[in-house]
Amino acid sequence: MTVLDKFFQGDQAALARIISFVEDNEDGYREVLGKLYPKSGRAARIGFTGPPGAGKSSLVNNVSKALASNGKTVAVIAVDPSSPFTGGALLGDRIRLTDMPTDGSIFIRSMATRGSSGGLAAATGNVTTVLDAFGFDYILIETVGVGQIELDIVDACDTVVVVLVPESGDSIQTLKAGLMEIADIFTVNKADRPGAENIVMELNMTLDLKRDQMAWDIPVISTEAVNNIGIDKLLEKISLHMDYAVKSGWLEKHRRKQIRKKIYNILTFYVNGMIREKLAEMPDLERVVSDIYEGRGDPYSASRDLVKLSGMTFNNF
Numbered sequence: 001m002t003v004l005d006k007f008f009q010g011d012q013a014a015l016a017r018i019i020s021f022v023e024d025n026e027d028g029y030r031e032v033l034g035k036l037y038p039k040s041g042r043a044a045r046i047g048f049t050g051p052p053g054a055g056k057s058s059l060v061n062n063v064s065k066a067l068a069s070n071g072k073t074v075a076v077i078a079v080d081p082s083s084p085f086t087g088g089a090l091l092g093d094r095i096r097l098t099d100m101p102t103d104g105s106i107f108i109r110s111m112a113t114r115g116s117s118g119g120l121a122a123a124t125g126n127v128t129t130v131l132d133a134f135g136f137d138y139i140l141i142e143t144v145g146v147g148q149i150e151l152d153i154v155d156a157c158d159t160v161v162v163v164l165v166p167e168s169g170d171s172i173q174t175l176k177a178g179l180m181e182i183a184d185i186f187t188v189n190k191a192d193r194p195g196a197e198n199i200v201m202e203l204n205m206t207l208d209l210k211r212d213q214m215a216w217d218i219p220v221i222s223t224e225a226v227n228n229i230g231i232d233k234l235l236e237k238i239s240l241h242m243d244y245a246v247k248s249g250w251l252e253k254h255r256r257k258q259i260r261k262k263i264y265n266i267l268t269f270y271v272n273g274m275i276r277e278k279l280a281e282m283p284d285l286e287r288v289v290s291d292i293y294e295g296r297g298d299p300y301s302a303s304r305d306l307v308k309l310s311g312m313t314f315n316n317f
């Protein structure tokens with residue numbers, strides 16, 4: 001029996017092997033993804049983003065346990081920024097998703113960003129496809145809100161929960177951080193701390209200015225992940241957003257956009273790889289670089305010449 005047969009029988013060891021295979025772009029990974037893709041698209045994909053230490057993992061932990069206790073199967077992708085500048089709550093303070101049920105209802109996978117947001121996006125999207133095809137009801141993706149990364153994740157999710165804390169500062173900062181644009185649901189976590197009500201109010205005031213232009217009325221709730229408070233409310237909002245997404249036709253539009261983007265990404269990845277390979281096998285690349293450096297050429301003509309030499313054809317190049 002092949003790994004893929006085992007995968008389709010619901011074997012989680014086979015699932016883990018296929019994820020690694022896809023993540024590492026091993027030979028034949030496109031064919032495997034091609035077989036899995038038509039079986040994907042059924043899972044609800046929920047993203048959790050927000051500043052380091054806001055309580056994303058704690059919330060994902062509670063939400064996945066609540067879903068599992070309702071009989072749902074859940075996969076969690078924890079996107080772990082490896083850079084000390086972008087990631088991590090205060091050292092040693094972060095929650096690891098370890099104390100989970102071992103009955104197979106929750107599957108956890110960490111992915112390191114290794115500082116590359118583009119590669120991360122491709123790998124996360126592919127891993128999401130694998131998990132979706134495996135048949136999980138929910139896929140929860142955790143990412144730190146540091147710019148490019150969470151924008152990529154938005155594309156991979158249907159519902160985005162932005163997690164803030166009372167210390168997050170005023171809502172103007174939030175707007176600046178671009179989190180306003182990507183949120184479907186706001187939760188002010190650590191509501192056991194002072195200032196939570198204020199930030200809920202401020203967020204609502206900022207949103208009120210735009211509510212008449214919103215097709216989906218973005219809710220702002222508060223949670224205390226450590227005390228398991230507000231999780232039901234969060235689940236209710238997630239489910240309302242899913243209903244809205246399906247009924248309004250937004251989900252179909254979103255999925256179509258994802259497919260277009262997927263095709264673009266696959267082609268870009270392929271063409272980039274091809275160019276890298278061609279450049280690596282150019283024997284006189286260094287001479288061309290020297291010519292340009294010493295003023296005897298320019299990178300535009302050199303690129304055109306390289307294309308001709310390589311046998312690649314691009315029209316109008």
Ligand SMILES: Nc1nc2c(ncn2[C@@H]2O[C@H](COP(=O)(O)OP(=O)(O)OP(=O)(O)O)[C@@H](O)[C@H]2O)c(=O)[nH]1
Nearest residue numbers: 052053054055056057058088089094095190224225
């Ligand atoms: N007081 C309080 N602390 C909380 C709450 N939720 C989480 N924490 C604590 O905040 C710290 C960080 O929580 P995490 O869940 O690791 O936060 P995170 O957003 O996943 O952090 P990174 O992934 O490192 O960005 C932990 O010590 C949690 O116990 C809460 O509702 N109230």
Ligand SMILES: [Mg+2]
Nearest residue numbers: 056057094095
């Ligand atoms: Mg975390």
